[in-house]
Amino acid sequence: MRPLTEVETRAVFEKLGRYIGENIQLLVDRPDGTYCFRLHRDRVYYLSEKLLKVATSIPRDNLVSLGTCFGKFTKTQKFRLSVTALDFLAPYAKYKVWVKPGSEQSFLYGNHVLKSGLGRITENTAQYQGVVVYSMADVPLGFGVAAKSTQECRKVDPMAIVVFHQADVGEYVRNEDTLT
Numbered sequence: 001m002r003p004l005t006e007v008e009t010r011a012v013f014e015k016l017g018r019y020i021g022e023n024i025q026l027l028v029d030r031p032d033g034t035y036c037f038r039l040h041r042d043r044v045y046y047l048s049e050k051l052l053k054v055a056t057s058i059p060r061d062n063l064v065s066l067g068t069c070f071g072k073f074t075k076t077q078k079f080r081l082s083v084t085a086l087d088f089l090a091p092y093a094k095y096k097v098w099v100k101p102g103s104e105q106s107f108l109y110g111n112h113v114l115k116s117g118l119g120r121i122t123e124n125t126a127q128y129q130g131v132v133v134y135s136m137a138d139v140p141l142g143f144g145v146a147a148k149s150t151q152e153c154r155k156v157d158p159m160a161i162v163v164f165h166q167a168d169v170g171e172y173v174r175n176e177d178t179l180t
Helices: 008-030 049-055 084-092 102-108 150-154
Strands: 033-040 043-048 067-073 077-083 096-099 119-120 131-135 141-145 162-170
Touching: 008 033, 008 043, 008 067, 008 077, 008 084, 008 131, 033 049, 033 150, 043 049, 067 084, 084 131, 084 141, 084 162, 096 102, 102 131, 102 141, 102 162, 119 150, 119 162, 131 162
Parallel strands: 096 131
Antiparallel strands: 033 043, 043 067, 067 077, 096 119, 131 141, 141 162
8 A cells, every 4th residue: 555656646636537627626635534545456545544544554465455446557557447436426526417217227237328318418518528427316327428518419319329338336246356
């Protein structure tokens, strides 16, 4: 368990910035204390400084996980955000997409969101902007990347992809062996 290097921090914050913008500061300086990001076995964890102080007494080989896993670095050193970060991204998301009840299951199976399944979308969402996907009952389901801008979504074919799938809560069941 070690602090992130400058390059790793930049990669993590750029990825988080796609979804929550300048609200990254709200993740670190919270009312209930200061939180930080730490790297352990190519995974980035988000934890309080209190928990960090307690975890330093545990040998590195015995430490399996600590805090919340926000994602991991791939072999090519690209940061991939994990679905376990959804609970922290959803309250601060700048751009949101709501899917119709009939398309929720399709999204939770790992499919992209089609125009026919789009319920609402935040105004002024740019193309390739990170979005958090919600059900119509405001339950966060996952996150993705907008394939079309808000204006393009209005006049596109009903079978066109409007949100590229990145992660969803269905991964808890599909990938339960690899999530930490």
